[in-house]
Amino acid sequence: MTVRALTGRRRQSASAPRVGLFGLLGSGNIGNDVSMEAILRYLRADHPNAAIDAMCVSPERLRGYEIETVPLFWYQKYEQRLSGVPAIALKVLGKGIDAFRTAAWVRRHHVVIVPGMGVLEATLPLRVWLTPYEMFLLCTSGRLFGTKVAFVSVGANLINQRLTRWLFDTAARLAYYRSYRDAASRDAMQQRGLDTSHDFVYPDLAFSIPTPPCDAGDPDMVGVGVMAYYGSNDNRDQADEIHASYVENLKLFTRWLVDSGRRVRLLIGDASDDKVVQEILADMRAYRPDLDSTWVAAAPASSFTELTQAIAPLGTVIATRFHNIICALKLAKPTIAIGYAAKTVAIMADAGLPEFVQSADSLDIRLLTEQFDELNRRSVEFRRTIAERNALNARLLEDQFHRLSAVLFPGEPPSGDDGHQKPVASTRQFIMSPDKLTDNPD
Numbered sequence: 001m002t003v004r005a006l007t008g009r010r011r012q013s014a015s016a017p018r019v020g021l022f023g024l025l026g027s028g029n030i031g032n033d034v035s036m037e038a039i040l041r042y043l044r045a046d047h048p049n050a051a052i053d054a055m056c057v058s059p060e061r062l063r064g065y066e067i068e069t070v071p072l073f074w075y076q077k078y079e080q081r082l083s084g085v086p087a088i089a090l091k092v093l094g095k096g097i098d099a100f101r102t103a104a105w106v107r108r109h110h111v112v113i114v115p116g117m118g119v120l121e122a123t124l125p126l127r128v129w130l131t132p133y134e135m136f137l138l139c140t141s142g143r144l145f146g147t148k149v150a151f152v153s154v155g156a157n158l159i160n161q162r163l164t165r166w167l168f169d170t171a172a173r174l175a176y177y178r179s180y181r182d183a184a185s186r187d188a189m190q191q192r193g194l195d196t197s198h199d200f201v202y203p204d205l206a207f208s209i210p211t212p213p214c215d216a217g218d219p220d221m222v223g224v225g226v227m228a229y230y231g232s233n234d235n236r237d238q239a240d241e242i243h244a245s246y247v248e249n250l251k252l253f254t255r256w257l258v259d260s261g262r263r264v265r266l267l268i269g270d271a272s273d274d275k276v277v278q279e280i281l282a283d284m285r286a287y288r289p290d291l292d293s294t295w296v297a298a299a300p301a302s303s304f305t306e307l308t309q310a311i312a313p314l315g316t317v318i319a320t321r322f323h324n325i326i327c328a329l330k331l332a333k334p335t336i337a338i339g340y341a342a343k344t345v346a347i348m349a350d351a352g353l354p355e356f357v358q359s360a361d362s363l364d365i366r367l368l369t370e371q372f373d374e375l376n377r378r379s380v381e382f383r384r385t386i387a388e389r390n391a392l393n394a395r396l397l398e399d400q401f402h403r404l405s406a407v408l409f410p411g412e413p414p415s416g417d418d419g420h421q422k423p424v425a426s427t428r429q430f431i432m433s434p435d436k437l438t439d440n441p442d
Contacts (some may be wrong), residue, residue: 002051002300005257006178007119010119012033015050015052016049016051017049017050017409017412018050018051018053018108018109018110019050019051019052019053019109019110019111019112019113019407020052020053020054020055020105020106020108020109020111020112020113021036021039021040021048021053021054021055021067021113021114021115022050022054022055022056022057022072022112022114022115022138023036023059023115023119023341024056024057024071024117024131025054025056025058025062025115026057026058026059026061026062026069026096027057027058027061027270028058028151028270028271028272028302029054029269029270029271030268030269030270030301030302030303030304030323031116031117031206031269031321031323031326032116032117032306033303033304033306033323033419034205034206034209034303034304034323035115035116035117035153035205035206036054036065036115036116036206037065037209037304037398038115038116038205038206038208038209039113039116039152040052040065041208041209041292042208042401042404045378045415046401046405046415047405047409047412047415048415049412050383050409051067051103051267052067053067053068053070054067054068054069054070054103055069055070055071055072056069056070056071056072057071057072057073057166057408058071058292059071066421070105070326071092072134072161073098074094074097074098075090075091075094075234076340078118079161082110091129091336092117092387093134093383095129097135097138097347098133098137099325101140102134102137102141102402103137103141103144104149104244106138106141106142106145106147106149106176107141107147107191107232107320107349109133109144109147110147110148111147111148111149111150111289111408111409112138112142112147112148112149112150113149113150113152114135114138114151114152114154114409115152115153115205116152116153116154116155116204116205116206117154117155118154118155118156118157118341118343119131119135119154119155119161119168120154120155120156120157120168120171120172120185120189121156121157121159121184121185121188121341121343122157122159122161122168122232122233122238122441123157123233123341123343124230124232124233124340125230125231125232125233125236126164126165126233126289128161128164128167129225132163132164132167132168132171133167134193135167135168135171136167136168136170136171136336136359138171139170139172139173139174140170140171140221141174142174142175142176143174143302145240148176148177148408149174149175149176149177150176150177150404150407150408151172151175151177151178151179152177152205152400152404153175153179153180153203153204153205154178154179154180154181154185154188155180155181155185155341155343156168156172156180156185156188156192157183157184157185157342158188158191158192158345159192160233160234161233161334161353162273162328164233165192169189169192169193169194170205172189172194173194174394176198176407176408177200177404177407177408178196178199179199179200179201179400180199180200180201180202180344181201181202181203181204181205181344182201182343182346182347182350183201183356184342184343184345184346185201185342186199186201188342195322200400200403202396202397203319203350203396203397203415204224204253204323204326204347204393204395204402205397206304206323206326206327206330207326207390207393207394207396207397208394208397208398208401209330211308211330211390212308212312212331214312214331216315216379216380216383217312217313217314217333218313218314218315219309219315219316219376219379220261220262220263220315221262221263221265221313221314221315221325222257222258222262222263222265222315222316222317222318223262223264223265223266223267223268223311223314223316223317223318223319223328223333224250224253224254224264224265224266224267224312224317224318224323225267225268225269225298225317225318225319225320225321225324225325225328226250226266226267226268226273226276226277226280226320226395227268227269227270227273227321227342227360228243228273228275228276228431229242229246229274229320229340229360230242231234231242231340231361232340234264235320237377241337242361243418246363246397247276247279247280247359247365249363249365250276250280251279251280251283251284251341252319253318253365253369254266254280254283254284254296255284255287255288256365256369258284258288258291258295258296262295263294263295263298264297265297265298265310265314266280266281266296266297266298266299267301267307267310267311267317267319267321267324268298268300268301268321269298269307269319269321269322269323269324270321271302271435273321274300277298280296280300280383281296281297284296285289285314285328292336301345304323307324307327308321308327308330308331310328311328311331311333312331314328315333315334315376315379316333316334316335316336316372316375316376317333317334317336318335318336318337318338318368318372319336319337319338320337320339320360322341322343322344322347325337325344325347325348326347329347329351329389329390330382330390331388332383332386332387333383333386333391334353334355334375334376334378334379334382334383334386335348335351335356335375336353336356336357336358336368336371336375337353337356337357338358338359338360338363338368339357339358339359339360340359340360340361343427344357345357349383350389350393351386351388352382352385352386353386355371356371360370365429379440
């Protein structure tokens with residue numbers, strides 16, 4: 001190899017952007033990981049020279065993605081070894097150590113991306129010293145060292161806990177780029193006092209993942225997506241009561257499906273959901289001891305790909321986890337959402353199914369059975385509508401990726417780019433100009 005060639009290679013390596021991915025990745029949550037997969041696909045396609053690594057919850061679970069990883073929390077390596085006062089002391093010490101660890105990690109990067117996820121919301125029980133604190137450290141470090149921090153298609157909501165809200169709001173203000181996965185998230189940040197005039201709304205990142213060909217499925221096969229649901233961050237004192245009511249209603253609905261001649265597949269979106277699956281299976285064995293075990297069965301999935309494979313044969317899906325709902329919609333399955341936040345209402349409205357949403361806190365079984373029958377009667381119509389919206393969402397995310405390249409990597413045109421600005425996709429709900437974001441039709 002000539003000296004000139006070697007020098008050129010060194011220059012290319014030195015100029016290649018270092019990109020970090022940050023957040024609750026590898027935690028066993030399918031939605032978090034598919035958001036990361038979407039960003040990895042974009043980076044590897046448009047910026048193949050980028051050096052990518054991640055600061056995440058479980059480095060060992062991300063080995064298959066072929067990126068370097070470091071743990072998000074210093075205390076993780078002691079978590080299984082200590083308890084009581086020593087454990088508490090190390091956790092407190094760890095928060096200080098994490099400030100230096102996070103700063104040192106951020107400093108090594110040109111860009112850090114927080115891929116999707118509800119990183120600015122508190123719709124579920126949330127500890128202030130975990131995600132809120134880590135997002136604060138990330139964005140403070142980014143501003144201090146000149147690293148561009150990008151929140152990409154993230155979720156947000158109104159937050160009543162002052163310290164949690166302050167940490168999240170400060171992080172958001174310090175970020176270099178912000179986009180939200182629905183207009184409700186952007187509106188929530190505006191109400192929290194953030195200037196959102198330069199922010200954008202794009203669909204959830206999962207809509208950029210290619211979807212395999214899928215037919216209508218078996219109309220007598222129904223997916224019931226469950227969740228270890230204990231209410232919101234505002235009603236922790238009622239958590240056990242909320243959980244018990246939610247699980248009982250799912251048991252009753254599963255019984256109704258079986259009595260109506262439907263087979264059921266129980267879907268999860270997080271490793272913690274398996275306990276609810278086992279409760280429903282035990283209830284069905286007690287309710288119908290003569291029933292073949294294949295009629296109601298778990299459909300285990302640890303990735304979005306596996307979840308897609310589990311949902312593909314089904315005719316209809318009823319789900320609580322946000323990315324169970326998104327996966328079903330991506331496959332154009334008629335879907336009912338048992339939601340717990342505004343994001344569920346938003347995604348179902350965008351899919352053309354606004355009337356097929358219920359609250360997980362006050363599930364009405366009679367109404368659910370009526371919704372299910374209506375959904376099946378109009379399944380052909382809904383599949384066509386959902387498919388059209390899916391195609392639009394994919395085009396919108398292509399636009400976001402092009403925008404990200406221009407904002408985060410201005411000196412490096414995307415691979416295969418001809419140098420011309422791509423047009424912003426037309427949209428029914430998402431108007432891309434941040435000053436004109438509306439819910440108006442075309």
